[in-house]
Each structure stands twice: as structure tokens, then as C-alpha cells.
Amino acid sequence: MGRPPCCEKIEVKKGPWTPEEDIILVSYIQQHGPGNWRSVPTNTGLLRCSKSCRLRWTNYLRPGIRRGNFTQSEEKMIIHLQALLGNRWAAIASYLPQRTDNDIKNFWNTHLKKKLVTMKLRNGINEDKTNMAATDTASCNNNNNRCNHNKRTTNKGQWEKKLQTDINMAKQALFQALSLDQPSSSIPLDPESPKPHHHSATTTYASNTENISKLLQNWKSSPSSRPNTSSRSINKSSSTGEEGVFDHHSLFSSNSESGSVDEKLNLMSETSMFQGESKPTIDLEATTDSQGSLSLIEKWLFDDQGLVQCEDNNQENIIDVSLEGKNNDDSSPDLF
DNA sequence: AAACGGTCCAACCGCGGTTTA
DNA sequence: ATAAACCGCGGTTGGACCGTT
Known part of the structure; x- marks a missing residue:
């Protein structure tokens, strides 16, 4: 009874995402759209659980996100x-x-x-x-x-x-x-606007969205990037x-x-x-x-x-x- | 300069509801 | 009808960073 597991529950990587993982995830979603997260780890080869992929996307990689500076x-x-x-x-x-x-x-x-x-x-x-x-x-x-x-x-x-x-x-x-x-x-949309928060200067990858946002610059021009409405x-x-x-x-x-x-x-x-x-x-x-x-x-x-x-x-x-x-x-x- | 404590946030965990075989 | 996976949510935590002593 019940569903078969989507993939073998082999070792799953935890902790901070690397730029490489981000790129893999972003390019996959660019092609297939967000959703159907269970297929993401298997199709991308990412050693992450689907949950982690979804979280990474929704909280960090997803376009249109503003961070800090409320x-x-x-x-x-x-x-x-x-x-x-x-x-x-x-x-x-x-x-x-x-x-x-x-x-x-x-x-x-x-x-x-x-x-x-x-x-x-x-x-x-x-x-x-x-x-x-x-x-x-x-x-x-x-x-x-x-x-x-x-x-x-x-x-x-x-x-x-x-x-x-x-x-x-x-x-x-x-x-x-x-x-x-x-x-x-008036919201300072300019990413270069003053960011008093100390983490803005951090060198840790997780706080640096610029590299990923560059990947996404052409997002909207890609017809296949539209999410699966079904x-x-x-x-x-x-x-x-x-x-x-x-x-x-x-x-x-x-x-x-x-x-x-x-x-x-x-x-x-x-x-x-x-x-x-x-x-x-x-x-x-x-x-x-x-x-x-x-x-x-x-x-x-x-x-x-x-x-x-x-x-x-x-x-x-x-x-x-x-x-x-x-x-x-x-x-x-x-x-x- | 080092130690310490506080702050911040990305990511994980666990739960409940939903979906599906 | 049932059970297991999936999904989304809120709570919590680990570790990096910063300021103070």
C-alpha cells in the first residue's frame, strides 16, 4: 500500500548550499519550473532531499526576493x-x-x-x-x-x-x-543602497545573492521557465x-x-x-x-x-x- | 589580540494536511 | 479504505559575524 519512495533514501547532504548546487538547482528549475520537488534530487543528481531543495528555492534562489533592510x-x-x-x-x-x-x-x-x-x-x-x-x-x-x-x-x-x-x-x-x-x-530597491546590516559584508556564500541573481537575469525571457500551472x-x-x-x-x-x-x-x-x-x-x-x-x-x-x-x-x-x-x-x- | 557574549539568518526538524498508489 | 510519500508551515538551532571588554 501507499506510494513507493521516489528515490532511494541514500545519504543526503545537509548544511549550507554551495554555488555549484545552487546553479544546478536554478538551471533545473529554469527548465522545468518549480514544483514536483520529489523529482528534483533524482533528476539533478543533487544529494539533497526534496524538502531542502524546495526550501533553498523558496527562501533564497527564487527571483524577486528582497533581503534585509526592512x-x-x-x-x-x-x-x-x-x-x-x-x-x-x-x-x-x-x-x-x-x-x-x-x-x-x-x-x-x-x-x-x-x-x-x-x-x-x-x-x-x-x-x-x-x-x-x-x-x-x-x-x-x-x-x-x-x-x-x-x-x-x-x-x-x-x-x-x-x-x-x-x-x-x-x-x-x-x-x-x-x-x-x-x-x-519608498523602498530602496537598489541593491547598492546602504545596508547597515553587518551581514551585508559577509563573505559567506549563503549571504551573497548577486551571483545567483545574475543567473536569473534572463529568467523571464525563457518561456520554459514558466511554472507548471497544472x-x-x-x-x-x-x-x-x-x-x-x-x-x-x-x-x-x-x-x-x-x-x-x-x-x-x-x-x-x-x-x-x-x-x-x-x-x-x-x-x-x-x-x-x-x-x-x-x-x-x-x-x-x-x-x-x-x-x-x-x-x-x-x-x-x-x-x-x-x-x-x-x-x-x-x-x-x-x-x- | 584574545575571549566572551550577543545578534543574525540559513537551514533543519517535526508536525499536520493532502495526495496518490 | 488504507498507508505511505509528498508538501507546506512554524519552531528551533548551529555557526558565522560583530561589538565590547
Whole structure:
């Protein structure tokens, strides 16, 4: 019974990929398109398991990936999406098509989590000075029933209002981040742009994408490079939605000199947000129609923009929402 | 200059859902 | 119907790099 193994489970290589392996993998995918990963090791002779090949492709070799240097708007977006979706990195990544779920996850774990905690602490201290009780109640309200340290009875209407306000603020801020119309949202697409991160200077191969991206420069001109649309990985919404990525790559290819960054980004936004392939893999997805219309989450995020106006872009407020959402997400953000 | 600790991230691991023989 | 492989996801880790002492 069951499937036969795709290949003999001979010794599989682990650890960092070499340039040679990358080239083999890239050229194979150039010919056959991504997907059908089980056949990759056998057909290429790579001593890697299919999983490793897929990971290498989706997290590193795939065209259109931007690495490091998260912009303010991206940061905001991640914060809000994390608050809304929890640690569903793949779903979050689908809204940031240039970023991999792994990258976002790492960024969250190494930067944003700490940042939010410190800001929350700072915020908490300030609030304590002014109105400790109010803070307590508010944070408790957002945590809904999970607040067990405070037995004070809270007015249900009050916390519902607060919750609704917070949700709407998050929606508003997310919309702003997604619309990318803020001056600060201009993303330095130029790979030569300043990269304060120390790893930019690293000599380790794994951090050097230039050599691989050169290999991929002519990617979009190769008709055979189109992914197999009959593959189930295409039909099924995927965090790494390969098909969408190629479009993004064409937008950001080194040949694409025309058009402003913002134009490109808006295009990116449109293609990623409204292509069926790039929808987040959330449960309610099954409830969306098949016409390519907005998923419920997107409707939820973007509808009723006028309902609650975010008074300003006060980051403290935003972070407040996020952190409180974070407190909830251990038990999954069951907003849906 | 060396030791140490912190940071970062690529890659691995394990799990759950899906597919297929 | 069943079992095993496949696939994708989130959590975790190992090692390289960096800053401080």
C-alpha cells in the first residue's frame, strides 16, 4: 500500500548550499519550473532531499526576493499582520511578496518582538505614571477573556468598543502601509543602497545573492521557465506562490528600468493582493468565491475604511494593538 | 589580540494536511 | 479504505559575524 519512495533514501547532504548546487538547482528549475520537488534530487543528481531543495528555492534562489533592510512600512505591515493573523508567517508573507516567510519570521523574532516589548514597557511605564488603572483595563479588554489577573468587572460595551477601535486602527494602519503612499515607504530597491546590516559584508556564500541573481537575469525571457500551472502547488494557495513571484520578478528585474519605485510597488501590491495564488492560506479562504474576488480577510481588512479614522500614525498606538494581539495569538488569533 | 557574549539568518526538524498508489 | 510519500508551515538551532571588554 501507499506510494513507493521516489528515490532511494541514500545519504543526503545537509548544511549550507554551495554555488555549484545552487546553479544546478536554478538551471533545473529554469527548465522545468518549480514544483514536483520529489523529482528534483533524482533528476539533478543533487544529494539533497526534496524538502531542502524546495526550501533553498523558496527562501533564497527564487527571483524577486528582497533581503534585509526592512522598510518602515514593511515593518508596520508585519506588525499589524502579525497582530491580526498571529504567527502565520506564510500568510503574512503573501502580503509582502518580496519577502519570504522565513525572512519575516526571522525579522520578527530578532527585531520586532524585542522592539515591541521595549516600546510596550516604555509605554506601560508612562501609562503607569498617568493612569495605571486605565492601562490595565484596556490591555485586559483586548485580551478578552484571557485576562485573569484582573478580576475587576469591565463593562462589556466598553471593551468591545475599545477592541473594535483597535481593530479598526490596525486595519487603517495596515491599509496605509499597503497603499505605500507615505514618503517613508519608498523602498530602496537598489541593491547598492546602504545596508547597515553587518551581514551585508559577509563573505559567506549563503549571504551573497548577486551571483545567483545574475543567473536569473534572463529568467523571464525563457518561456520554459514558466511554472507548471497544472501543478497542485499552483492551484493551491501557497505562501511562496511561485507563479505570482515570477510576475513580481519581472517587475523588479534588472532590466526593468522604467517606472518609479512607487509605481512598481503599487503594481506589486495589486498583483500580490488580488491574485488568487497569493491569498493567505487561512481557513476562511475556502469561503471565497472562485472569481478572484477579495477574500474575506481582505474584505475585512479593506472594507469600512471610513468607519474609524486613525487620528494619526501614532506608532505607540499601533504597537499597543499589535502587542495585545500578540498576547492572544498563543491560542491562535481566532478572529475568523 | 584574545575571549566572551550577543545578534543574525540559513537551514533543519517535526508536525499536520493532502495526495496518490 | 488504507498507508505511505509528498508538501507546506512554524519552531528551533548551529555557526558565522560583530561589538565590547
